[in-house]
Amino acid sequence: MGLLSNKNKAILVDPLSKNNPVIVQMLGVCSALAVTSKLEPSIVMAISVTAVVAFANVIISLLRNTIPNRIRIIVQLVVVAALVTIVSEVLKAFAYDVNKQLSVFVGLIITNCILMGRLEAFALGNGPWESFLDGVGNGLGYGLILIIIGFFRELLGSGTLLGIQVIPQIFYDLGYVNNGLMILPPMALIVVAVIIWVHRSRNKELQED
Amino acid sequence: MKALRNYLDKIKPNFEEGGKLAMFRSVFDGFETFLYVPNTTSKSGVHIHDSVDSKRTMTVVIIALIPALLFGMYNTGYQHNLAIGADPGFWMTFIYGFLAVLPKIIVSYVVGLGIEFTIAQFKKEEIQEGFLVSGMLIPMIVPIDTPLWMIALATAFAVVFAKEVFGGTGYNIFNVALVTRAFLFFAYPAAMSGDQVFVRTDSTFGIGGGQVVDAFSGATPLGQVSIATNDMVGSFHMVDTLGNPLTNWDMFLGLIPGSIGETSVLAILLGAVILLVTGIASWKTMVSVFVGGAITALLFNLIGSTVPMTVTPIEHLLLGGFAFGAVFMATDPVTSARTETGKYIYGFLVGAMAIIIRVLNPGYPEGMMLAILLMNTFAPLIDYYVVDSNIKRRLKRAIR
Numbered sequence: 001m002g003l004l005s006n007k008n009k010a011i012l013v014d015p016l017s018k019n020n021p022v023i024v025q026m027l028g029v030c031s032a033l034a035v036t037s038k039l040e041p042s043i044v045m046a047i048s049v050t051a052v053v054a055f056a057n058v059i060i061s062l063l064r065n066t067i068p069n070r071i072r073i074i075v076q077l078v079v080v081a082a083l084v085t086i087v088s089e090v091l092k093a094f095a096y097d098v099n100k101q102l103s104v105f106v107g108l109i110i111t112n113c114i115l116m117g118r119l120e121a122f123a124l125g126n127g128p129w130e131s132f133l134d135g136v137g138n139g140l141g142y143g144l145i146l147i148i149i150g151f152f153r154e155l156l157g158s159g160t161l162l163g164i165q166v167i168p169q170i171f172y173d174l175g176y177v178n179n180g181l182m183i184l185p186p187m188a189l190i191v192v193a194v195i196i197w198v199h200r201s202r203n204k205e206l207q208e209d
Numbered sequence: 210m211k212a213l214r215n216y217l218d219k220i221k222p223n224f225e226e227g228g229k230l231a232m233f234r235s236v237f238d239g240f241e242t243f244l245y246v247p248n249t250t251s252k253s254g255v256h257i258h259d260s261v262d263s264k265r266t267m268t269v270v271i272i273a274l275i276p277a278l279l280f281g282m283y284n285t286g287y288q289h290n291l292a293i294g295a296d297p298g299f300w301m302t303f304i305y306g307f308l309a310v311l312p313k314i315i316v317s318y319v320v321g322l323g324i325e326f327t328i329a330q331f332k333k334e335e336i337q338e339g340f341l342v343s344g345m346l347i348p349m350i351v352p353i354d355t356p357l358w359m360i361a362l363a364t365a366f367a368v369v370f371a372k373e374v375f376g377g378t379g380y381n382i383f384n385v386a387l388v389t390r391a392f393l394f395f396a397y398p399a400a401m402s403g404d405q406v407f408v409r410t411d412s413t414f415g416i417g418g419g420q421v422v423d424a425f426s427g428a429t430p431l432g433q434v435s436i437a438t439n440d441m442v443g444s445f446h447m448v449d450t451l452g453n454p455l456t457n458w459d460m461f462l463g464l465i466p467g468s469i470g471e472t473s474v475l476a477i478l479l480g481a482v483i484l485l486v487t488g489i490a491s492w493k494t495m496v497s498v499f500v501g502g503a504i505t506a507l508l509f510n511l512i513g514s515t516v517p518m519t520v521t522p523i524e525h526l527l528l529g530g531f532a533f534g535a536v537f538m539a540t541d542p543v544t545s546a547r548t549e550t551g552k553y554i555y556g557f558l559v560g561a562m563a564i565i566i567r568v569l570n571p572g573y574p575e576g577m578m579l580a581i582l583l584m585n586t587f588a589p590l591i592d593y594y595v596v597d598s599n600i601k602r603r604l605k606r607a608i609r
Contacts, residue, residue, distance in 0.1 A: 175356055175358070177356075177359070177397050177399070177400065179396045179397070180395060180396050180397060180398055181395045181396035182396070184395060190370060
């Protein structure tokens, strides 16, 4: 018996690959395209969403037996909005530059489909511990994809990683040029498509006919 | 020729199932059908039986591209000589251009065909012939100074993401050569626009070195138009690389800076004649592109408040990639509209959109590429409504 039971382990690990919110369920793609032109905002966004979805899951799960069914969406929105505001204020206080790069997308975490999806589909029917694991799993699954996209876009588009020059100067002297298309959102969509392509060809059971 | 046939027959068993080179079956098949029309025909259904298959069609398009290509090579050398103030004679001029253009053609074909062959082999399919034309178009629509690795990368991107993911030749939504150019244009804007890239001033393989003359400016006519300010309306003239004014005749002949194959309307029209006589391209698309462009340019002339708006319809049709796009790109049978009425609508909108982009968007001196790609998206929609209205018309007749 490890730290987690098998069931809880599945709750935590499944969203990382087999049931990934971005590349399998196709949720949260908009922000995955918008904030990933550099690696740093991708990482910050990944952490923010993980924190919000994990704690929103816990709170809703604790309240689940007292929320009247007809107004549950409003209650969920209030909880998420409160958490997003906290995250936003924390970012403004401690990571102002990144917060400016993320601009509206921090506030728009509230409209991220992953959040409402997990609250509706999981937190309303499960206990707080499972809900917490589910939130962390889905947040990390989302974050993982964001970081992969951000890594390739920053590496190929700017030649840097986390703002540090990675591609050596000699390449530029020999005529290498950064790929400007990588910075633009269309290429982010193609990168997502390539990740999905690789993922599906490795997991045959996910392929649709 | 007989010997070649015999040789092919002799080595053929090696490539069939169980032969020692079976893994290269589709490569062999591709070359065999390229060299000889297969003698098998369909046995059932309604099909026209003749010797023209898509490989033969593609070959005719390549032949139609030859005049523009040869002219492009000569023009490359000619512009270079203007820039360095040399006059080494016709043949040296042509050889300079030939050596400058040839590596691009080789890179485009090696990368594109390499990917196509690999994928066909991997999927155990026949090699499809669509890249024969794309591979020739790609080097003709880029500036002469585009680095080879960029062409290789863009070609690979276009073949995989514009063609193979959609299912290969005949299924692509966008013109593959134009996707290549669009990729280059957005990924490496510095290498694809401006006045530094359209005339090669360096030597090529050691030929044609020299000092750039003082009066030289490599700006294309459309590039000059796009940077002209509003107070130049009326006094603006397009000039060649040495500052002499350009006449319509210069633009028609095409000894002006520009992408390799696009400058000479004369050479392009020769190609157009070949395509029309053989019935491969549709005159409806071609004519309506020119009509759409001319009418839109005329409307802008009536406003005439900025320099791009005052460019005459004739100049618009002669300059940049307009004629090249109209003849070789807009008529692409895969990506253009297929209904006969749809071809008029499609062509007209391509022409109109190209001029609108040229005139109203100073960031893009040339609008033909984006116009054709945009209309590629709408071609199925146009076809749908043309067919739909036809059905409705006939239904009405039937009820009466």
